[in-house]
Amino acid sequence: MTAPPLHERLRAAAAELQSDRVSLAEMAAAHGPAAQGTLLVLMAAPCLLPVAGVGTLLGLGLVAVALAMWRGHELVCLPPRVADMALPRQGAQRVLGLMAGFYAFASRCSRERLTHLVRTGSCRWLASGVGAMAVLIVLPIPFGNVLPALALTAIGLGMVFRDGVAVVLGAVFGVLALAFTAGLGLAAWHWGGEGLTAWLAA
Numbered sequence: 001m002t003a004p005p006l007h008e009r010l011r012a013a014a015a016e017l018q019s020d021r022v023s024l025a026e027m028a029a030a031h032g033p034a035a036q037g038t039l040l041v042l043m044a045a046p047c048l049l050p051v052a053g054v055g056t057l058l059g060l061g062l063v064a065v066a067l068a069m070w071r072g073h074e075l076v077c078l079p080p081r082v083a084d085m086a087l088p089r090q091g092a093q094r095v096l097g098l099m100a101g102f103y104a105f106a107s108r109c110s111r112e113r114l115t116h117l118v119r120t121g122s123c124r125w126l127a128s129g130v131g132a133m134a135v136l137i138v139l140p141i142p143f144g145n146v147l148p149a150l151a152l153t154a155i156g157l158g159m160v161f162r163d164g165v166a167v168v169l170g171a172v173f174g175v176l177a178l179a180f181t182a183g184l185g186l187a188a189w190h191w192g193g194e195g196l197t198a199w200l201a202a
Contacts, residue, residue: 006031007104014096022092025083030096037159039065039076040130042099044152047137047145055145057082059138062152066131070124106157114164126167129174130155136177141184147177
């Protein structure tokens with residue numbers, strides 16, 4: 001018997017929630033086994049929002065995913081602090097509903113192609129990229145979460161739908177994220193150095 005599509009499973013799981021508060025681990029379980037792709041999307045998507053502290057905490061979970069990918073593990077063990085993050089039931093239902101709509105839309109645009117880019121056990125280069133994006137999300141950089149979160153969301157979708165084109169798109173966002181961060185660092189060093197020189201001259 002064929003399992004229902006992911007977006008249908010998420011909508012059913014949202015309707016069946018009973019607890020007053022729902023943890024991130026429970027929302028991850030609603031996707032099925034805690035696979036790398038779904039966890040990437042679940043934790044990267046909220047980092048697109050300008051909510052203080054979210055990127056720092058979820059970035060730790062994304063590092064855990066990167067480590068699992070590096071070791072070739074299918075399942076991911078989230079750090080307790082990340083797994084225990086909780087939302088009120090209505091908020092969790094809204095998140096799962098939004099994720100369901102997101103997956104339904106993505107399923108119409110994605111298909112299996114360039115699948116060698118998403119093979120488990122042969123993606124250490126991808127694990128390195130995910131780890132780098134997770135570190136950028138943790139860093140307190142103004143608007144610095146957007147590009148790495150987009151990169152990880154695209155990579156996660158590519159892993160879910162076995163779509164290497166989405167992974168390539170995620171890699172492009174990742175390169176842009178690294179370039180943006182490097183540019184900010186160089187600007188800070190340049191202006192900081194000029195400020196220090198002017199202070200010493202005075």
